Amino acid sequence: MPNNEQLLRIGGAIQLAILIASVQVPRMLDWRGELANLKPFLRQLFYVYGAFIILTIVGMGVISIAFADEIAASPGLGRAFAAFVFVFWGIRLIVQFFVFDARPILTTPIMRFAYRALSLAFILLVCAYGVVVFRIAS
Numbered sequence: 001m002p003n004n005e006q007l008l009r010i011g012g013a014i015q016l017a018i019l020i021a022s023v024q025v026p027r028m029l030d031w032r033g034e035l036a037n038l039k040p041f042l043r044q045l046f047y048v049y050g051a052f053i054i055l056t057i058v059g060m061g062v063i064s065i066a067f068a069d070e071i072a073a074s075p076g077l078g079r080a081f082a083a084f085v086f087v088f089w090g091i092r093l094i095v096q097f098f099v100f101d102a103r104p105i106l107t108t109p110i111m112r113f114a115y116r117a118l119s120l121a122f123i124l125l126v127c128a129y130g131v132v133v134f135r136i137a138s
Contacts (some may be wrong), residue, residue, distance in 0.1 A: 004072035004132045011085065011128040012064030014121050015057050021114070022054075029105065060085050072132065079136040086129035093122040 002010065026032070035043045064071070065080065071078035096119055106112045 001131075002071075004135055005068040007128040008064045008068035008071055008082070011125055011132075012061040012066075012068070014125055015061035015064065018053060018118070018121055019061070019099075021118070040064055050120050056088075060088070072136070079133060081133040082129050082136065086126060086133050089125040089129065093126055096122055099121055120128050120131070 029096055035046060038046070062084070071081055106115055
């Protein structure tokens with residue numbers, strides 16, 4: 001099994017890969033057309049929320065890669081950071097399976113593949129950061 005530093009770097013890379021793939025989401029889900037019916041403020045709010053989510057994921061990914069050794073060695077701040085990322089992706093995984101009903105958009109093989117790949121990425125992130133949290137704790 002990989003050590004904590006390796007898990008953190010793998011987790012960081014997975015998060016950055018999610019962002020690379022997510023660049024396609026607005027086009028594939030026709031955000032421009034779908035959001036056109038919203039009031040301008042709500043449309044802007046949607047994009048601002050999206051930007052902050054991207055910023056958060058970039059931060060978690062870059063910090064995980066750049067400071068893996070420090071996070072892995074820190075029972076205080078390092079464990080807290082790993083726990084935050086664990087909870088963030090854990091909640092996102094719950095939303096993936098129990099809140100979102102993706103069936104209406106899973107109409108093509110590429111969409112089904114992307115959904116499954118994203119679900120797997122969330123599972124891997126929860127596992128990787130969960131292991132780091134509980135290894136640092138012991």
